Amino acid sequence: MAKRDIAIVGYGETKVELRSGRSSYDLGGEVFEQILNSTGVAKSEIDGICVSETMSETSNPFWPVYMAEMLGLAPTWTQVNGLGGASTIAGISRAASAIRDGQCNTVLVLASDAQSSYPPTEQGAQRWEFQYPTGLRGPVGVFGLLSQRYRLQYGLKDEALAKLAVTQRNHALMNPNACAKLKTPITEQDYLKSKYVSEPLRMLDSVMVCDGANGVLVTSTENAKRLGLKKAVYPTGYGEITNFNGDKALSDITETGFSVAGPKALKQAGLTPKDIQLFTPYDDFLIAILIQLEQIGFCGRGEGSDFILRTDMTYKGTLPLNTSGGQISAGQPGLAGGGLNLVEAVRQLFGEAGERQVADVKNAMATGIGVIPYARNWGVSNVMILES
Amino acid sequence: MSEAKKIPRPLPRPDIYMKTRPFWEAAKQHKLMLQFCKDTNQYQWFPRPVSIYSGKRNLEWREASGKGTLYTWTNTLVPWPGHEDRVPYICALVDLEEEVRILVNLVNCEASKLQGGLPVRLSWERLSEEFNVPVFEPA
Numbered sequence: 001m002a003k004r005d006i007a008i009v010g011y012g013e014t015k016v017e018l019r020s021g022r023s024s025y026d027l028g029g030e031v032f033e034q035i036l037n038s039t040g041v042a043k044s045e046i047d048g049i050c051v052s053e054t055m056s057e058t059s060n061p062f063w064p065v066y067m068a069e070m071l072g073l074a075p076t077w078t079q080v081n082g083l084g085g086a087s088t089i090a091g092i093s094r095a096a097s098a099i100r101d102g103q104c105n106t107v108l109v110l111a112s113d114a115q116s117s118y119p120p121t122e123q124g125a126q127r128w129e130f131q132y133p134t135g136l137r138g139p140v141g142v143f144g145l146l147s148q149r150y151r152l153q154y155g156l157k158d159e160a161l162a163k164l165a166v167t168q169r170n171h172a173l174m175n176p177n178a179c180a181k182l183k184t185p186i187t188e189q190d191y192l193k194s195k196y197v198s199e200p201l202r203m204l205d206s207v208m209v210c211d212g213a214n215g216v217l218v219t220s221t222e223n224a225k226r227l228g229l230k231k232a233v234y235p236t237g238y239g240e241i242t243n244f245n246g247d248k249a250l251s252d253i254t255e256t257g258f259s260v261a262g263p264k265a266l267k268q269a270g271l272t273p274k275d276i277q278l279f280t281p282y283d284d285f286l287i288a289i290l291i292q293l294e295q296i297g298f299c300g301r302g303e304g305s306d307f308i309l310r311t312d313m314t315y316k317g318t319l320p321l322n323t324s325g326g327q328i329s330a331g332q333p334g335l336a337g338g339g340l341n342l343v344e345a346v347r348q349l350f351g352e353a354g355e356r357q358v359a360d361v362k363n364a365m366a367t368g369i370g371v372i373p374y375a376r377n378w379g380v381s382n383v384m385i386l387e388s
Numbered sequence: 389m390s391e392a393k394k395i396p397r398p399l400p401r402p403d404i405y406m407k408t409r410p411f412w413e414a415a416k417q418h419k420l421m422l423q424f425c426k427d428t429n430q431y432q433w434f435p436r437p438v439s440i441y442s443g444k445r446n447l448e449w450r451e452a453s454g455k456g457t458l459y460t461w462t463n464t465l466v467p468w469p470g471h472e473d474r475v476p477y478i479c480a481l482v483d484l485e486e487e488v489r490i491l492v493n494l495v496n497c498e499a500s501k502l503q504g505g506l507p508v509r510l511s512w513e514r515l516s517e518e519f520n521v522p523v524f525e526p527a
Contacts, residue, residue, distance in 0.1 A: 124404070124405065125405045126405060126406075126434045126435070128398070128400060128401040128404065129400040129401060129402060129404075129408060129434075130400075130434045130491065131491060132398045132400075132468070132470075133397075133398060133399070133400055133515065133519075133521050134479050134491055134492060134493050134521075135397075135464060135467055135468045135470070135471035135474060135477055135479065135493070136462075136464070136468065136479040136491060137462075137464055137466065137467065137468045137479075138468065140466075141462055141464060141468070141479055144462030144463075144464075144479075145460045145461065145462050145479065145480075145481055146460070147462075148460045148461055148462055149459065149460035149481075149504075152460065152504040195465075196463075196465050197465060197466045198462045198463070198464050198465065198466065198479075199462060199463040199464075199465065199499065200462075201462070246440065247440050247441060248440075249430070249431065249432050249433065249440070249487060249488040249489060250483060250487055250488065250489055253459075253460070253481075374434055374491065375481050375489050375490070375491050
């Protein structure tokens with residue numbers, strides 16, 4: 001049932017750095033060169049470009065065209081995705097559609113951002129009137145509200161979050177691209193003692209905003225053969241929803257778009273959660289991982305804590321989790337953060353993850369979360385399944 | 389000793405994304421106004437260009453009762469810029485009797501003693517001569 005007509009044939013990733021002083025263009029260029037070098041594909045073969053909106057360059061309304069100019073590309077299909085951390089896997093899905101429609105053959109899906117070096121773009125809308133006056137601390141405040149509500153409805157075991165924190169940190173210690181500042185071991189006690197920022201949210205629940213870039217090269221399976229490419233993974237399932245419950249004024253904020261996007265992606269791939277061999281979820285906050293496990297169907301509602309406590313999520317375990325450390329322990333390269341865990345999934349399926357390689361991994365599930373809306377959870381949820 | 393440059397607490401900026409002046413004018417009189425969709429007889433919050441229920445613009449401003457219950461909250465210990473003097477402060481989602489959810493500060497209470505579903509009532513905080521913002525306190 002699942003189509004294997006589209007392939008991801010290469011990937012690239014910069015180191016994640018705090019206040020690198022480099023631009024999104026420079027970071028993106030580094031990823032581009034890596035992809036050309038690792039695949040051997042000629043630059044002239046790339047006739048599509050799909051970039052993610054950034055915090056650092058988005059005040060430029062022509063950002064994707066500038067990027068094409070910087071890279072010396074003349075694409076016949078150009079796309080920008082303003083879906084926050086959901087932009088990269090959304091980009092792969094849109095690139096697949098464009099290739100199937102004959103708009104282009106080979107697409108560079110690129111995310112780069114220098115959010116820790118340059119001031120972020122203002123989001124405006126209702127925020128100046130109905131959010132900023134309260135002093136809600138942005139995403140941290142919103143996830144504080146979400147965590148508290150989850151605790152009221154289901155109860156939340158702090159030791160489960162501590163286990164996630166330690167698992168991802170141990171993975172980051174094996175990742176040469178992880179942010180240097182985060183490459184120190186932590187214990188579950190360190191998590192539990194970490195100071196509250198916006199109760200019940202702790203410092204170690206959350207990402208540190210950095211700079212960095214990542215990307216993949218997408219083409220048709222047929223074209224990959226023509227180009228003589230040896231490595232490929234296939235996006236066999238995809239689900240996405242924006243503004244979930246957006247036509248309701250009172251909804252359960254612990255219920256998210258993953259309850260739609262997860263089952264859709266799994267159905268398309270013909271898989272169940274039990275079949276998933278590597279889980280690389282978007283992780284801006286630890287509780288986002290727990291909620292995704294529940295809503296995608298790895299366990300039932302309210303069972304996330306117990307599922308985490310009984311499951312080995314290390315790279316040697318039964319459900320390996322974010323084996324490059326995730327954004328929380330590798331650092332969040334601004335809005336390029338949505339590509340960080342996806343690129344790790346591709347790297348693992350290529351068998352190139354070095355000392356953290358998951359043995360015999362044949363499939364992975366990557367996810368994206370984007371945008372902080374008013375008084376709900378998040379704006380975009382998406383799920384992609386990759387198979388080798 | 390030089391004083392660190394302080395960012396003042398941000399004031400609302402009305403009438404930019406929507407004509408919200410009626411809300412802020414009523415706030416001066418301690419009235420909380422919500423948009424009401426006359427096609428579906430439902431309230432909505434925050435102000436939008438259309439009804440989120442019908443997509444139509446058959447909307448009017450109606451005054452809310454000011455009664456609600458506490459849906460969730462977060463006790464802010466590291467402030468958003470411009471709110472340094474207020475730490476710690478509580479941000480909360482309150483479900484109003486009119487069946488909308490509003491993001492507000494919760495005042496006159498201790499974070500450690502809050503419970504889900506706590507009945508709360510409307511109060512007002514004066515930010516400037518021009519602006520009162522709605523806050524809530526235990527009823």
